[in-house]
Amino acid sequence: MAEALLSVDGLCKAYGALTVSDNVSFEVAPGELHALIGPNGAGKTTLIHQLSGLLRSDSGHVRLGGEDITRLPMAERVHRGLARSFQITSILPGFSALENVALAAQARSGSSFRFFANAAREDDLNAQAMESLRTVGLQGRASTPAGVLSHGEKRLLELAIALATAPKALLLDEPLAGTGKEESQSVTATLRQLKGRFAIVLIEHDMEAVFALADRVSVLVYGKIIATGTPEQIRNDPAVREAYLGEEGEAAHA
Amino acid sequence: MSAAGTDIAVTAKARQAVGGRERAIIATFVLLALAPIAAQAGPQGYIIDLITRMMIFAIAALSLDLILGYGAMVSFGHAAFIGLGAYAVGILASHGVTDFVVQLAAALAAAAVFAFVTGALSLRTKGVYFIMITLAFSQMLFFFGVSLSAYGGDDGLSLPERSRLFGLPLFSSDKGLFYATLACLIGCYLLCRAIVASRFGRVLRGARENPVRMTAIGFSPYRFQLVAYVISGMMAALAGALLANQTGFVSPAYMSWQRSGELLAMTIFGGVGTLVGPIIGAMAFLALEEWLAGLTEHWKMIFGPLLVCVVLFARGGIMGLAARIGGKRDG
Ligand SMILES: Nc1ncnc2c1ncn2[C@@H]1O[C@H](COP(=O)(O)OP(=O)(O)OP(=O)(O)O)[C@@H](O)[C@H]1O
Numbered sequence: 347m348a349e350a351l352l353s354v355d356g357l358c359k360a361y362g363a364l365t366v367s368d369n370v371s372f373e374v375a376p377g378e379l380h381a382l383i384g385p386n387g388a389g390k391t392t393l394i395h396q397l398s399g400l401l402r403s404d405s406g407h408v409r410l411g412g413e414d415i416t417r418l419p420m421a422e423r424v425h426r427g428l429a430r431s432f433q434i435t436s437i438l439p440g441f442s443a444l445e446n447v448a449l450a451a452q453a454r455s456g457s458s459f460r461f462f463a464n465a466a467r468e469d470d471l472n473a474q475a476m477e478s479l480r481t482v483g484l485q486g487r488a489s490t491p492a493g494v495l496s497h498g499e500k501r502l503l504e505l506a507i508a509l510a511t512a513p514k515a516l517l518l519d520e521p522l523a524g525t526g527k528e529e530s531q532s533v534t535a536t537l538r539q540l541k542g543r544f545a546i547v548l549i550e551h552d553m554e555a556v557f558a559l560a561d562r563v564s565v566l567v568y569g570k571i572i573a574t575g576t577p578e579q580i581r582n583d584p585a586v587r588e589a590y591l592g593e594e595g596e597a598a599h600a
Numbered sequence: 601m602s603a604a605g606t607d608i609a610v611t612a613k614a615r616q617a618v619g620g621r622e623r624a625i626i627a628t629f630v631l632l633a634l635a636p637i638a639a640q641a642g643p644q645g646y647i648i649d650l651i652t653r654m655m656i657f658a659i660a661a662l663s664l665d666l667i668l669g670y671g672a673m674v675s676f677g678h679a680a681f682i683g684l685g686a687y688a689v690g691i692l693a694s695h696g697v698t699d700f701v702v703q704l705a706a707a708l709a710a711a712a713v714f715a716f717v718t719g720a721l722s723l724r725t726k727g728v729y730f731i732m733i734t735l736a737f738s739q740m741l742f743f744f745g746v747s748l749s750a751y752g753g754d755d756g757l758s759l760p761e762r763s764r765l766f767g768l769p770l771f772s773s774d775k776g777l778f779y780a781t782l783a784c785l786i787g788c789y790l791l792c793r794a795i796v797a798s799r800f801g802r803v804l805r806g807a808r809e810n811p812v813r814m815t816a817i818g819f820s821p822y823r824f825q826l827v828a829y830v831i832s833g834m835m836a837a838l839a840g841a842l843l844a845n846q847t848g849f850v851s852p853a854y855m856s857w858q859r860s861g862e863l864l865a866m867t868i869f870g871g872v873g874t875l876v877g878p879i880i881g882a883m884a885f886l887a888l889e890e891w892l893a894g895l896t897e898h899w900k901m902i903f904g905p906l907l908v909c910v911v912l913f914a915r916g917g918i919m920g921l922a923a924r925i926g927g928k929r930d931g
């Protein structure tokens with residue numbers, strides 16, 4: 347394996363007596379798609395919050411390209427190339443789809459303490475934004491207010507926004523959450539297209555998508571990683587089958 | 601596709617609202633510019649004085665809208681900045697410094713420092729706490745004003761003379777002050793409009809809608825909100841400097857919490873987050889106050905409930921109401 351781009355070492359987080367991340371360690375190589383699976387409440391989202399800097403970790407380290415970013419605030423991590431999406435769609439509903447993405451481009455293109463020129467007319471930012479929208483197939487919806495996009499389109503917009511930050515690594519928290527069949531296909535197609543271009547941590551409940559896309563899979567249960575391996579290894583791991591995959595049949599009904 | 605239909609409707613509606621606002625503000629400025637001429641038919645001095653006052657508060661409400669409407673910062677202490685501007689003029693004038701450029705520079709500097717320090721602390725809090733802490737800071741300044749016995753303390757102080765511009769007594773005539781105020785109002789409006797659409801304004805607006813999203817693309821909303829707070833405070837100080845000239849008098853009452861409340865009411869009354877709304881709101885507010893006060897001495901009994909009704913039933917204030925009426929008429 348190549349030198350890790352993202353490396354997580356002994357990360358812990360507790361809410362009072364409840365330990366949500368319990369000594370989590372794993373590595374993601376450049377271009378690797380690393381899936382993180384686990385039952386509801388396993389602590390997957392919490393872990394993404396810790397990696398992205400939205401939540402402070404109690405202990406442990408996060409490194410990006412060798413640099414320790416554990417103490418950096420979220421915005422600084424983004425500038426260093428760590429972008430994320432949210433499980434619960436987080437966009438600017440009153441802005442057009444294009445402006446949602448253009449803002450991400452603006453964040454890394456010169457100072458934003460400019461007070462006079464109209465930002466919406468900056469061709470360079472708009473062109474970069476359009477490029478990201480095209481990658482996810484939303485170019486036709488550029489001028490639509492983000493708030494009135496369909497749910498599936500909003501999920502794609504989340505991806506386009508993350509892409510426009512020019513990331514090295516992407517943390518994707520259930521990009522398929524709440525999507526219908528057709529929508530989930532277009533999101534999966536987009537993920538396939540992103541695979542290999544970035545180091546990706548993908549949280550997903552949709553096992554079909556996970557096993558189709560992932561290079562490696564880590565299984566998180568009660569905040570602990572109980573196994574890491576290729577999709578094949580994980581499918582056949584007895585501990586995983588017992589702790590997680592065995593429940594899939596029931597979980598699917600929930 | 602029905603979704604595409606809704607977008608077009610949404611975009612068209614938004615564009616229509618902006619177009620309507622544009623027409624409203626141009627009409628307002630033209631009417632204001634002509635007002636002194638029309639006033640010749642009536643009690644000219646009284647009318648010019650009243651409209652000057654209305655425009656001064658329009659500047660203050662506009663400055664509040666910049667942070668309230670575009671930054672979701674509910675400041676309950678905005679009158680403090682009016683007070684700072686007014687006292688800068690009053691104190692300097694009492695020492696014989698009557699040049700408006702110097703007075704204004706002092707007013708803006710004082711407001712910038714006060715906004716920076718109090719904003720840096722206040723913006724660490726959110727929601728109700730932000731409201732309370734801005735109120736607390738303005739009350740501190742109010743009581744500081746009361747304790748300034750050298751400058752009249754509780755009673756305030758009278759201006760020995762109105763400000764001069766480059767030695768010229770431009771403000772000494774009511775008409776001179778009127779047009780200077782109008783020029784300031786138009787300038788502040790154009791400035792706010794540019795800011796709101798700029799890179800800076802876009803970050804501010806984004807942080808109003810979803811601060812976590814803005815952080816997740818690499819912005820620190822705090823810095824942008826703080827700068828907006830400083831700009832807004834300085835603009836309100838300009839209103840204060842003009843107010844001191846208009847009334848010829850400065851007192852701690854300018855900084856009272858009631859004044860801050862009135863500024864909020866004017867802004868909400870006109871329509872938050874529209875820039876045009878608060879300008880019209882402030883002027884309508886003062887006109888209504890003046891008219892009701894002429895009708896009965898118990899005018900506050902009518903005025904209070906009326907404001908409550910507008911806020912409750914006409915969401916989006918005057919601008920919201922106008923947009924709905926316009927929308928209905930155009931089908
Ligand atoms: N702010 C909080 N305070 C206390 N407990 C919390 C908080 N946030 C999350 N938790 C708890 O931490 C645990 C992990 O939550 P988390 O959202 O990380 O799980 P998840 O693996 O993402 O679940 P899902 O698959 O449902 O998205 C849950 O038991 C949750 O109730």
Ligand SMILES: [Mg+2]
Pocket residue numbers: 390391392433
């Ligand atoms: Mg989750």
